[in-house]
Amino acid sequence: MHLNRLLDVLPVKSVFGSTEHTIRSIVHDSRRVKPGDVFVAIREPTGHDGHQYIDAAIDQGAVAVISEETQRNLPITTIEVPDTHIAFSLVAAKFFDFPASQLKMIGVTGTNGKTTVTFMIDAILRAAGMRSGLIGTTGSRYMDRPVAGAKSHTTPYPMQLHEALRTFVEENAEYAVMEVSSHGLVSDRLASVKFDLAVFTNLTRDHLNDHKTIEGYREAKMKLFSSHLDDSGCAVINKDDPSYAYFLDVSAAKVLTYALSSSADISRVGPVQCYSDRTVFNVEAYIGSTFPVSIPLPGRYNASNALAAMGVALSLNIPVDAILQGLKNVRVPGRLERIDCGQPFTVLVDSAHTPDALDSVLSACREWTVGALIVVFGCGGDRDRGKRPLMAKVACNHADYVILTTDNPRMEASDIIFRDTESGLASHVAAVTIEDREEAIDHAIKYARPDDTVLIAGKGDEAFQIVNDTYIEFDDRLVARQLIETHYG
Structure with missing residues (x-):
């Protein structure tokens, strides 16, 4: 693609140099620039400023730079725009020929439940015979096959996002189902994307290191509905959540509500029966029918997730039989994922990393656990310090034994993270701090007895541990399996 074609979609303030270059790719990380690339200088909320790396990008072979600053004396083409975040999204969409416009786009936002709802x-x-692709925390995939896309971000950067969407289009997909994070929204990674359906799951404390207040966090989530949901589309909103009213009137789209604990367009009728391997409940829907639902995921909160998915399906006029069959077959990696190597106790891996998510998961485990409930968890470094003691308090409210360890400490010293977290521990609950995460998991497995439950929380299907600025291979599921086989194989 020629550079001048990219300019068609940009609100350009000035251009210096030739626009006749043939473009290989568009990159925002100067370390990844190759000859023929356009470099986009992005200012991140963390303070990282891509404008400081323009010279490095030139050295790597960039033929043009998109910048928020006037750059008159560079040896390459410079394009000045008001906002490089928006520009990046626009040129990425143009580069891949606007794939989002060729798909029915379904976006799911909320603090917890995004991954599970998208998989559902x-x-x-x-199950209804439709072809769809998935984008989110677990990566980008089409029909269970991984495709291009970044796994390190819930909502990928624009080039990875549109590359995945283009793959879906080429595979003749009809739908793209994706997780939409608050970071992705406020950084305008989706500036070029309109959604046909948008789902709000819930809002609890998270990412306050970025959004500062819960109100700011809520405003970020609302942007999916106010700025990206097509007026002819549909909003599916959790009526049980205290913030739901804020999401009702921010777009002109049709609204469907769902709820476990109150009346709604899609609501639970009667008890929610939770078992170690499934959840069973009845649903009453606005279409005038009541039907039983069984999902192979334990926990009352997963019944809520299922209602959200059903709201999307019913808005698309998918038959109830297909809805029930799809929910019966769903599998979600790293969400209460069972690690079974024949040991006489239960080992589960889950991504719960907020106080509310940990509370929900531990509550579910407590319902079926006959013996002791053991939890291994940590708190992320360089993130909201205020939630650390809350995580410990939640763990002590449910578990019989708490094992505190590391979870992506990043650039922060582990002893500071532990000190913050340990301040929330209760004196009546046995607890230990083991810095090495593998040793902590090993300790839990050796400590467990028949009929106990070991919950390894925080990372889910993540395959890395972030120490300083280095990604180290580490998968809770693989580590747990290896350790169980060592002790019980």
Whole structure:
């Protein structure tokens, strides 16, 4: 693609140099620039400023730079725009020929449940004979096959996002189902994307290191509905959440509500029965029918997730039989994922990393655990310090034994993270701090007795541990399996 074609979609303030270059790719990380690339200088909320790396990008072979600053004396083409975040999204969409416009786009936002709800929607669509792709925390995939896309971000950067969407289009997909993070929204990674359906799951404390207040966090989530949901689309909103009213009137789209604890367009009827391997409940829907639902995921909160997915499916007029079949078959990696090597106790891996998510997961485990409930968890470094003691308090409210360890300490000293977290521990609950995460998991497995439950929380299907600025291979599921086989194989 020629550079001058990219300019068609940009609100250009000035251009210096030739626009006749043939573009290889568009990059925002100067370390990844190759000859023929356009470099986009992005200012991140962390303070990282891509404008400081323009010279490095030139040295790597960039033929043009998109910048928020006037750059008159550079040896390459310079394009000045008001906002490089928006510009990056626009040129990425143009580079891949606007794939989002060729798909029915379904976006899911909220603090907890995004991954599970997207997997449920995908399973339902496939049970109905429709072709869909998934984008989110677990990566980008089409029909269970990984495709291009960044796994390190819930909502990928624009080039990875549109590359995945282009793959879906080429595979003749009808739908793209994706997680939409607050970071992705406020950094305008989705500036070029309109959604046909948008789902709000819940809002609890998270990412306050970025958004500062819960109100700021809520405003970020609302942007999916106010700026990206097509007026002819549909909003599916959790009526049980205290913030739901804020999401009702921010777009002109049709609204469907769902709820476990109150009346709604899609609501639970009667008890929610939770078992170690499934959840069973009845649903009453606005279409005038009541039907039983069984999902192979334990926990009352997963019943809520299922209602959200059902809201999307019903808005698409998918038959109830296909909805029930899809939910019956859904599998979600790293969400209460069972690690079974024949040991006489239960080992589960889950991504819960907020106080509310940990509370929900531990509550579910407590319902079926006959013996002791053991939890291994940590708190992320360089993140909201205020939630650390809350995590410990939640753990002590449910578990019989708490094992505190590291979870992506990043640039922060582990002893500071531990001190913050330990301040929330209760004196009546046995607890130990083990810095090495593998040793902590090993300790839990050696400590467990028949009928106990070991919950390894925080990372889910993540395959790395972030120490300083280095990504080290580490997968809780693989580590747990290896340790169980060592002790019980």
